[in-house]
Amino acid sequence: MGSPGLKKARDKMVAAGVDEVAIDTFAHYYRLLEHGETGMIPESTIDPVDMEALADVEVPEDVAREALQGTAVIKLNGGLGTSMGMHRAKSLLCVRRGLSFLDIIARQVLHLREQHGATLPLIFMNSFRTSADTMAALARYETLPVEGLPLEFLQNKEPKLLAHDLSPVSWPKDPDLEWCPPGHGDLYTALRGTGLLEGLIEAGYDRVFVSNSDNLGGVPDPRIAGWFAASGAPFAIEATRRTPSDRKGGHFARRKGDGRLVLRETAQTLDADREALADLDRHRFTSTNNLWFDLRAMRDALDQREGILGLPLIRNVKTVDPGDPSTPEVIQVETAMGAAIEVFEGSRLIEVGRERFVPVKTTNDLLVLRSDVYDIGGDFVLDPTTTALPFVDLDSDHYKLVSEFDKRFPEGAPSLRKADALRVSGDWTFGRGVEVVGEVSLDATSAQRVAPGTVLKPDD
Incomplete structure (x- = not known):
């Protein structure tokens, strides 16, 4: 029994x-x-x-x-x-x-x-x-x-x-x-x-x-x-x-x-x-x-x-x-x-x-995949454009949900080919053509916008 x-x-x-x-x-x-x-x-x-x-x-x-x-x-x-x-x-x-x-x-x-x-x-x-x-x-x-x-x-x-x-x-x-x-x-x-x-x-x-x-x-x-x-x-x-x-x-x-x-x-x-x-x-x-x-x-x-x-x-x-x-x-x-x-x-x-091995478990992973870190050619296979993937850490209060994530990247993902890391604390919306170079951290206590064409560097 x-x-x-x-x-x-x-x-x-x-x-x-x-x-x-x-x-x-x-x-x-x-x-x-x-x-x-x-x-x-x-x-x-x-x-x-x-x-x-x-x-x-x-x-x-x-x-x-x-x-x-x-x-x-x-x-x-x-x-x-x-x-x-x-x-x-x-x-x-x-x-x-x-x-x-x-x-x-x-x-x-x-x-x-x-x-x-x-x-x-x-x-x-x-x-x-x-x-x-x-x-x-x-x-x-x-x-x-x-x-x-x-x-x-x-x-x-x-x-x-x-x-x-x-x-x-x-x-x-x-x-x-x-x-x-x-x-x-x-x-x-x-x-x-x-x-x-x-x-x-x-x-x-x-x-x-x-x-x-x-x-x-x-x-x-x-x-x-x-x-x-x-x-x-x-x-x-x-x-x-x-x-x-x-x-x-x-x-x-x-x-x-x-x-x-x-x-x-x-x-x-x-x-x-x-x-x-x-x-x-x-x-x-x-x-x-x-x-x-x-x-x-x-x-x-x-x-x-x-x-x-x-x-x-x-x-x-x-x-x-x-x-x-x-x-x-x-x-x-x-x-x-x-x-x-x-x-x-x-x-x-x-x-x-x-x-x-390019799993997407979080919106951090999704941002990397949507960026220019990968090319997708005629065979639709991902082709890495960098030797090492950038580390991405987006504020979960504002980016965890796909609907909120999409609102903050209305013109697409920033360029991450030259990025080592992107850490975002607070509510930031990214304009078109933003580029991240090196290791960048953004911190804000109120809603902010990264202007189109901005090149973000470590000292920004």
């Missing part, structure tokens, strides 16, 4: 039409929670890891081309951008010249198809909140769908659990807040439950490239496809060097007990190990969340585990309403898709340049 809380959660998921495999997967993690599992990875159990770099790898052009022809692309597109005040798919945000993330992703893939003669299916993993908006935006790309394959599949959902007794929360004034996504580790559960995993294999595809839709650097690169195919590995992740902005983020390591590669997220790090987490010399590589896996190896692993891959638990403590800290404390049971690296013997890592 299961616990009362698990039974209530199961019944709730069944009533909502959640896939049976997803319910069984949730139950697996629920039992781990009941037994006090935290998902923590102590520093004493891991060693730093090194890896080969893409820059040092030789991939013959014919190998790269053939590998791309056997590749399908999945974009994780379930996010709403709520932290930036959005209530629709974050990928609908405008990047530049009237093009959204979705526009650029679609055009990147269409260009690669034409350039390499590859079918290269593009499939979005949407949430029930992002599906309609996303599919409407993609309707203009009539040649994007590949016959016999869907353009989207839906990630699963699960109930938020009250922290004090692990029962599913009830929130009648906004029932949507009773649910949460199971983290992007749900990718594998959803692929199996929807039948898409088997469908891709039957359609003749060998591997999948996965990346986040808010990372325009995550392009299905033929060279990496060729490297992965030639390696014979079942699973691989692109890693990049950590920078000071990654001190609080996850990193790769090797587990002492069995020698397997692991991905340790911040939520899996003990407070006593925070200093080691932040040590960029010890743990040098972070995940780009660009990953590759062999479809048959994934099917076999899921079959052997009755659909439950067994990724490490992430116990995420939040409030029912993330925007209201006074609402009840809940636990969201999550997994990270990159953690699957420890499931497969022979998994690989490869170091890539920072240009393949």
Whole structure:
């Protein structure tokens, strides 16, 4: 007999039409929670890891081309951008010249198809909140769908659990807040439950490239496809060097007990190990969340585990309403898709340049992406124009929400090519053609305007 809380959660998921495999997967993690599992990875159990770099790898052009022809692309597109005040798919945000993330992703893939003669299916993993908006935006790309394959599949959902007794929360004034996504580790559960995993294999595809839709650097690169195919590995992740902005983020390591590669997220790090987490010399590589896996190896692993891959638990403590800290404390049971690296013997890592990791999590990131720090050419791939990205820190009281951010850059982003850092405290509106040079700080107690054509320098 299961616990009362698990039974209530199961019944709730069944009533909502959640896939049976997803319910069984949730139950697996629920039992781990009941037994006090935290998902923590102590520093004493891991060693730093090194890896080969893409820059040092030789991939013959014919190998790269053939590998791309056997590749399908999945974009994780379930996010709403709520932290930036959005209530629709974050990928609908405008990047530049009237093009959204979705526009650029679609055009990147269409260009690669034409350039390499590859079918290269593009499939979005949407949430029930992002599906309609996303599919409407993609309707203009009539040649994007590949016959016999869907353009989207839906990630699963699960109930938020009250922290004090692990029962599913009830929130009648906004029932949507009773649910949460199971983290992007749900990718594998959803692929199996929807039948898409088997469908891709039957359609003749060998591997999948996965990346986040808010990372325009995550392009299905033929060279990496060729490297992965030639390696014979079942699973691989692109890693990049950590920078000071990654001190609080996850990193790769090797587990002492069995020698397997692991991905340790911040939520899996003990407070006593925070200093080691932040040590960029010890743990040098972070995940780009660009990953590759062999479809048959994934099917076999899921079959052997009755659909439950067994990724490490992430116990995420939040409030029912993330925007209201006074609402009840809940636990969201999550997994990270990159953690699957420890499931497969022979998994690989490869170091890539920072240009393949351009996530947009805040309006600070959005300003850099909209600026001239990147060129976007005919292949719609981001081309960095600087050797190092500028650090941007905008006053959250005035710039955190996209609607407020846009009001303060009505004529577009300033030039940041020559910038080392831009820190803005207070309410500043930027005119057209502003240029930032070096390390600039702006501070004001009342609303101010940077005049058009101004060149901001450190002594301004």
